[in-house]
Amino acid sequence: METIFTTNISYSSYLSEAGLPLQPLPEWTHTPDTLVRYYRNMVLARQLDNKIIALQRTGQIGTYASQLGAEAIDIVLGDLMESSDVLIPYYRNHALQMLRGLPMADMLSYWGGDERGNASAGMGEDFPNAVPIATQALHATGVATAFKIRGEKRAAVTVCGDGGTSKGDFMEALNVAGAWQLPVVFIINNNQWAISVPRSLQCGAPTLAQKAVAAGIRGEQVDGNDVIALHESVNEALQHAREGKGPTLIEAISYRLSDHTTADDATRYRSNEELKAAWEREPIKRLQTFLHAKGWWDEVQETAWQNEVGQIIQQGLTEYLQRPPQAASDLIDHLYAKLPDALKEQRERLLRNARQGGNHHE
Amino acid sequence: MSNPLTIVESVNLALRSEMQKDSSVVVLGEDVGVNGGVFRATVGLREEFGIKRVLDTPLAETMIAGLSVGMAAQGLKPVAEIQFMGFIFPAMEHLIAHAARLRHRTRGRLHCPMVLRVPFGGGIHAPEHHSESTEVLFAHTPGLRVVIPSSPARAYGLLLAAIRNPDPVIFMEPKRIYRLNAQPVEDNGKALPLDTCYTLREGSDITLVSWGAMIKETLEAADKLAEKAISCEVIDLVTLNPIDHKTILASVAKTGHCVIIHEAPKSCAVGAEISATIAERGLLNLQAPVSRVTGYDTVMPYYQMENHYMPNTADIIEAVTGTLEFS
Ligand SMILES: Cc1ncc(C[n+]2csc(CCOP(=O)(O)OP(=O)(O)O)c2C)c(N)n1
Ligand SMILES: [Mg+2]
Numbered sequence: 001m002e003t004i005f006t007t008n009i010s011y012s013s014y015l016s017e018a019g020l021p022l023q024p025l026p027e028w029t030h031t032p033d034t035l036v037r038y039y040r041n042m043v044l045a046r047q048l049d050n051k052i053i054a055l056q057r058t059g060q061i062g063t064y065a066s067q068l069g070a071e072a073i074d075i076v077l078g079d080l081m082e083s084s085d086v087l088i089p090y091y092r093n094h095a096l097q098m099l100r101g102l103p104m105a106d107m108l109s110y111w112g113g114d115e116r117g118n119a120s121a122g123m124g125e126d127f128p129n130a131v132p133i134a135t136q137a138l139h140a141t142g143v144a145t146a147f148k149i150r151g152e153k154r155a156a157v158t159v160c161g162d163g164g165t166s167k168g169d170f171m172e173a174l175n176v177a178g179a180w181q182l183p184v185v186f187i188i189n190n191n192q193w194a195i196s197v198p199r200s201l202q203c204g205a206p207t208l209a210q211k212a213v214a215a216g217i218r219g220e221q222v223d224g225n226d227v228i229a230l231h232e233s234v235n236e237a238l239q240h241a242r243e244g245k246g247p248t249l250i251e252a253i254s255y256r257l258s259d260h261t262t263a264d265d266a267t268r269y270r271s272n273e274e275l276k277a278a279w280e281r282e283p284i285k286r287l288q289t290f291l292h293a294k295g296w297w298d299e300v301q302e303t304a305w306q307n308e309v310g311q312i313i314q315q316g317l318t319e320y321l322q323r324p325p326q327a328a329s330d331l332i333d334h335l336y337a338k339l340p341d342a343l344k345e346q347r348e349r350l351l352r353n354a355r356q357g358g359n360h361h362e
Numbered sequence: 363m364s365n366p367l368t369i370v371e372s373v374n375l376a377l378r379s380e381m382q383k384d385s386s387v388v389v390l391g392e393d394v395g396v397n398g399g400v401f402r403a404t405v406g407l408r409e410e411f412g413i414k415r416v417l418d419t420p421l422a423e424t425m426i427a428g429l430s431v432g433m434a435a436q437g438l439k440p441v442a443e444i445q446f447m448g449f450i451f452p453a454m455e456h457l458i459a460h461a462a463r464l465r466h467r468t469r470g471r472l473h474c475p476m477v478l479r480v481p482f483g484g485g486i487h488a489p490e491h492h493s494e495s496t497e498v499l500f501a502h503t504p505g506l507r508v509v510i511p512s513s514p515a516r517a518y519g520l521l522l523a524a525i526r527n528p529d530p531v532i533f534m535e536p537k538r539i540y541r542l543n544a545q546p547v548e549d550n551g552k553a554l555p556l557d558t559c560y561t562l563r564e565g566s567d568i569t570l571v572s573w574g575a576m577i578k579e580t581l582e583a584a585d586k587l588a589e590k591a592i593s594c595e596v597i598d599l600v601t602l603n604p605i606d607h608k609t610i611l612a613s614v615a616k617t618g619h620c621v622i623i624h625e626a627p628k629s630c631a632v633g634a635e636i637s638a639t640i641a642e643r644g645l646l647n648l649q650a651p652v653s654r655v656t657g658y659d660t661v662m663p664y665y666q667m668e669n670h671y672m673p674n675t676a677d678i679i680e681a682v683t684g685t686l687e688f689s
Contacts, residue, residue: 062665063489091489113487113665131491132449133421166420168452194421196397202420261489269396328670332660346628346658353677354670 009209011253012233013223017281019289029228032296038079038227039291042071042284044309045095048104049258051313052111056262060321062113065092066258069225070189072283073159073252075099076230077187080238081157087126088140088158090133092189096159100126104316109323116326134164137173137186144182144247155241156184163194165211166202174249178216183241185234186212186249189224191256192278196269212249224252225283257282328354366544372514373403373479373535376521377441379549381411387525388433390417391426391443391479400445401481401540427453427478431460434476439525447482447534448491454499461530462505477524481537483575483625485672487665494662495574495626500532501602501635507531507556508602512577514545516600519554526553536575559606561613565595568619568682571610571636573599576623576673583678592682602632610636611644618649621681623673628656650688653681 014029016022028034049068055061067074070092078099081087087100094107101122110117110129118128127143130136140158147154164170165188177184188208192199205211212219218240222229230252237248255278259266266275291297332347333339339347367375381387389407391399395418398405408416419426423444430440444450457478465473484493500508509524509531511517517535524531562577563584572580577598584594595613599605614620620640622633637652655673663671 062487110664113668115490115664115667129490131489132451163421166422166425168422168424194392195400196393196395197418197421201418264400268398326667328667331663331667331670332658335660343659346660350658350670 007210007213009207009213009219009221011221011223012229013226014228014232015226015286015290017286019286019293025228026232028231032291032294034079034231035227035287035291036296038072038075039284039287039297040305041075041078041095041099042227042287043305044312045071045075046284047306047309048094048313051317052108053258053262055317061108061111063261063263064111065261067092067094069255069257069278069282070191071095072227072230073187073189073224073254076227076234077157077159080231080234081155083124085155085157085238086143088136088143088156089127089129090136090160090164091129091131092161093129093159097123097126100124103319104313105319105323108316108320112320114323114326116323134160134167134169134173136160137164137170140184140186141173141176141182144177144184144241145180147183148180153242153244154183155238156182157187157238158184159187159189161194162188162190162192162199162202162208163197164188165208171211171215174211174215174217174247177247181244181246183244184247185237185241186247187234188249188251189254190251191254193256193260193266193270195260195264196266198270207251209249209251217247217249219249219251221251221253224254225281225286227283227287254283255281365546367514367518367547368541368544369511369514369517369535370401370403370540371544372517372547373521374405374407375547375549376518376525377404377407378410379551380522380525381407381415383551384439384525385415386437387439387441388415388417389441389443390419390430392419392421392445394418394443399443401537403479403535404443423449423452424456427456427461430476430478431456431464431474434461434474434530435464435472439475439477441477441479441525444478444480446488446492447480447496448494450478450480450496453478457500457506457530457532458503462503465529466505473528474530475528477521477531477533479521479533479535481535481540483536483538484662484668485538485575487668490664493665493668495624495657497534497602498626498631501632503603505529506603508534509556510534510536510574510600510602512536512539512574512598512600513543515547516554516560516598518547518549519552520556520600522551523553523556527556531556534574538575539578542578556601557604557606559600559609560598561595561609562598563594563596565593565617567593567617568621568686569595569597569610569613569617570621570623570678570682571597571599572623573602574625576625579673579675579678580623582675583682586675586679587682592686594682599632599636605632605635605639607636607639607643611640614640614644615647618647619685620648620652621655621678621685622652623655623678625657625673627659628654629659631656650685653685655681
């Protein structure tokens with residue numbers, strides 16, 4: 001018997017939980033700019049997330065999927081993706097979408113139950129949130145196929161959760177990406193939970209990154225709480241894709257510090273100890289410690305930024321709350337390029353009902 | 363669990379009751395075990411029956427459906443939960459190409475006694491893709507049975523029947539009324555028939571046919587119309603495949619008028635089947651065309667527009683009045 005194939009899955013991390021370097025750091029971290037930007041963006045993402053949860057509690061936003069603990073993944077992706085790349089996101093990529101150009105008020109509109117949030121011009125060619133799990137992975141391969149057919153140096157980037165990797169869609173997407181060597185980057189936000197189902201029950205393999213191996217594509221694990229590790233890995237994957245060197249799967253190890261959504265209560269199924277331990281590893285504190293030690297960030301800057309963030313959020317919120325409601329006809333007008341005659345009678349009824357007070361629904 | 367029970371509690375009671383009596387019943391799905399289901403329908407089952415009878419599955423609806431087909435062919439009775447109707451589509455291949463056909467293809471050598479439970483319908487301000495009513499896709503599939511309870515007691519008896527039925531059953535749970543109107547439910551192990559509708563209210567002027575959560579608005583409309591001396595007969599369809607046309611036709615023969623109410627879009631929906639059958643077999647009893655109060659032929663909207671989409675009590679009253687005034 002001979003061994004015909006072996007493989008290794010790498011795990012990379014640069015900053016320890018305590019914010020100390022674990023190995024020599026890359027060139028770009030020798031100056032403050034990028035790291036400070038990452039830090040500021042993560043602080044903004046977290047404050048906004050807190051605010052949205054508060055809005056949900058008072059009925060000003062619908063069921064919301066918090067990003068708490070996943071900030072680093074979004075912030076790094078948002079920084080490194082070019083505007084010519086295309087994002088095919090899942091429902092937990094708010095900060096990434098905003099860095100791509102989605103105005104805060106449009107993002108809030110979406111979570112406030114208004115599809116106009118998906119219409120935002122700020123989204124460019126990006127897809128709206130995929131709610132049916134892992135479907136986005138296949139759309140990303142289609143976008144990447146279009147790039148490849150046209151010979152464009154662009155990357156399709158898609159994100160899913162650890163649970164999402166169990167769906168056929170995900171495996172089928174990896175497979176076609178490998179078969180056709182498509183310019184696509186798959187990111188797994190492995191936050192250890194799919195609602196109440198722990199990562200260990202999703203699949204028998206020790207890593208999710210190794211699913212790439214069977215598809216014939218690059219696969220690796222990174223510390224998803226470490227912006228430096230993420231930066232290195234994502235940057236390389238994007239270059240590969242744009243240069244026609246094929247797809248990459250990146251499994252970013254994070255932790256869902258929040259409930260699954262505002263409709264969930266995680267205390268039913270996971271221990272407080274586990275949650276507490278996860279808070280020790282979260283991404284913001286460790287970068288802050290590192291920046292402090294370098295002398296690149298201090299209390300004065302922190303206070304100033306916190307205040308500014310408060311204002312940015314207030315502005316987005318005001319804009320969101322002042323949106324006029326949708327026209328009743330929006331329910332039907334965007335279904336086809338041209339409304340079929342058969343639907344015109346229903347449209348009339350819709351408008352008539354709306355005039356009579358819209359919903360007489362008690 | 364203390365009586366009175368809600369619909370979701372009755373679902374839980376039926377599962378528990380049948381699992382106690384029949385060791386071949388296995389509950390499976392996403393979040394059904396430790397978490398007890400996102401709507402709490404399976405709460406406590408894992409504690410009582412253990413991890414071999416209550417399976418937290420990986421996140422994959424194609425797998426849940428296909429796996430259930432295999433389990434059922436082996437003589438188990440899988441009762442699988444699909445978390446929301448909007449996520450049932452990956453399961454379709456196995457339901458339509460296999461579950462519905464296994465008995466027929468093998469001339470009965472193998473069969474498929476599985477139940478797929480799935481919460482459906484709008485009106486709860488849920489995220490996108492969490493509010494659809496796509497019952498017709500299943501009702502249109504020969505070989506499947508489709509059942510929709512609208513009260514706690516019927517939820518209990520119908521779920522028992524669904525589990526005991528030797529063929530695949532899609533058991534759709536109207537989540538808008540999951541926790542409304544609790545009523546006493548006796549854990550008597552009695553299954554209800556899977557091929558009859560229920561006349562919830564007798565009347566002489568007009569027949570109202572509905573199912574699921576819209577039964578609530580239909581009964582409200584009947585109450586309000588009674589104040590105007592209009593007597594409505596209200597029929598809860600309950601089984602969408604097969605349909606108990608006999609009861610509906612007998613009612614229409616009596617009243618001469620019919621309005622069908624459903625939340626799903628209008629075109630090619632189950633209401634059309636009922637209306638067509640009345641036209642085929644009861645035309646001469648009709649004093650006015652059959653009318654339908656339905657959702658619009660559009661995508662179930664995200665929640666800001668939900669109330670524009672949902673049929674309501676006033677719509678039903680208007681349709682009834684229009685039908686009775688037809689000349
Ligand atoms: C096809 C499909 N099935 C079920 C659901 C319901 N659901 C929403 S999120 C979720 C868990 C997802 O977990 P994971 O993929 O790990 O992503 P996370 O939410 O943890 O980021 C489930 C089961 C869905 N949205 N789509
Ligand atoms: Mg997860």
